[in-house]
Amino acid sequence: MQADHFDEVLTFPDADLKARYDALVGLDAIKERLEKEAQVLLRPDLIEDWSKKHHGGLIPAVRLLLRRPPLFIFAGDVGTGKTELATSFGDKIARDAKLDIELFPLSLRTRGQGTVGEMTQLISGAFKMLRDRSPKLNGKKPRAASILMIDEADALAQSRELAQMHHEDRAGVNALIRGIDDLAASKCLCLVVMCTNRLSALDPAIQRRAAAIFEFTRPNDGLRRHLLTGQLGTSGLSEGDIASVSELLGESKGREYGCTSSDIMQRYIPSLVLTAYPDKAITPALAKDLARSFVPTPPFRSQDN
Ligand SMILES: Nc1ncnc2c1ncn2[C@@H]1O[C@H](COP(=O)(O)OP(=O)(O)OP(=O)(O)O)[C@@H](O)[C@H]1O
Ligand SMILES: [Mg+2]
Known part of the structure; x- marks a missing residue:
């Protein structure tokens, strides 16, 4: 399966990836928010306990929060730590939320070789593998989770509005949207992170699904x-x-x-x-x-x- 859809799969916790996460500076606000967002999606039992403790039950606002698609977008300038954070943040979540986490980097080979329908099939296939492979929410305390990383996402998720967009690319974007929606509807303990230099070039339908968009800038x-x-x-x-x-x-x-x-x-x-x-x-x-x-x-x- 890896050969077809994913680059090397990483597992957390991992000492080297922890060191890489810790070495990223100037991203404290992003790290803090990302950690909360990821924890809520991968350990929903924790925020449910919080709601019960502070509000006497599961309030609608928490249900709403938990229904969001498990998608994060990292957007911003070149060389600002997007890929490095996307690769390493799973370690922090694994340690704090006590989860075994696997990270699947979507291979850019999913661009396909150009034959009609190939990219669509590859994207759908990758999401299906992810759904099959991800641990499911089953009423017990979650012990494991997975992360799908889509680096250079604008290559896959370009706005369908772009006039020059090839028919097949449009089908690929649709497959991506469907994949995200299916994940949201499933009981999978899984997150998707997309990195891009051009937020505006990401299809609006993908942008609006994101549980959170993080903006990366050059250091001051x-x-x-x-x-x-x-x-x-x-x-x-x-x-x-x-x-x-x-x-x-x-x-x-x-x-x-x-x-x-x-x-x-x-x-x-x-x-x-x-x-x-x-x-x-x-x-x-x-x-x-x-x-x-x-x-x-x-x-x-x-x-x-
Ligand atoms: N905030 C940071 N703190 C420390 N080092 C950083 C930071 N951001 C980037 N770096 C260094 O720059 C390298 C490249 O960063 P990274 O690949 O994450 O950039 P990127 O935002 O994905 O860029 P691109 O948009 O070009 O893909 C990292 O491996 C790291 O050495
Ligand atoms: Mg990058």
Whole structure:
């Protein structure tokens, strides 16, 4: 089954994925809300207990909350932690809600090879596998759950309104909507997370089904400093040096945008280390020179946005 529909399946709790979750900074508000939303959907018994305790029974508002489709959308700029959070947050839920969780990353191969109906079949098949494989709510305390991750979801869930959209892609979007609705109607303990750079390009019918939409943005000065201090704070750079580097990596030199988190973590810091290595130490001057010439990734702007 994995070969057809999913990339490597991950299981939580997992120490490495916990470390990756913990390493994501500046996402505290998103993490907090996501944790609550996910817990409510995967451990409905907990919010039912809360309702009974505080309101003397199951209030309609809680029923309403529990009936929402189990869909989250992570939207925002490139390199801001969407894929990393979608991959790792299951660990937090697994530990806090005491669940064994499996994460199924939907393979982008589901785009299919272009033969008519192939994508639709693959999406429907993936959702069916998920329903078959997911633990069910059976009146007992849930012990396990699953997460379906659809990364780069705009590739699959493009608005059906787009004029150039191919007939088969439209059928694929419809299959996706049906899959989400069927999951919501089933008793499956399962969440779907879609990541996208272009919220506006996601089909409105998919957007409106989302239990929550989380918006990811580039780090501000405080967060850039936090990221830099975490990696370079013990290499002889003072707080003032870090502040200067952060400013150079920000919206300066007539640019409207600063670095993304991934620019800092995957490009600036590694290249600083490799500039110094093997003969020199990392110095404030080296760090500032490199920051001065560093070019941040431009924001994602699509022609149909
Ligand atoms: N908030 C963050 N805190 C720490 N590191 C981060 C953060 N966001 C991104 N990174 C770093 O950048 C890398 C890339 O992040 P990720 O792949 O999650 O970006 P993304 O939002 O999915 O981008 P894209 O839209 O291009 O797919 C991560 O592996 C991590 O090293
Ligand atoms: Mg990504």
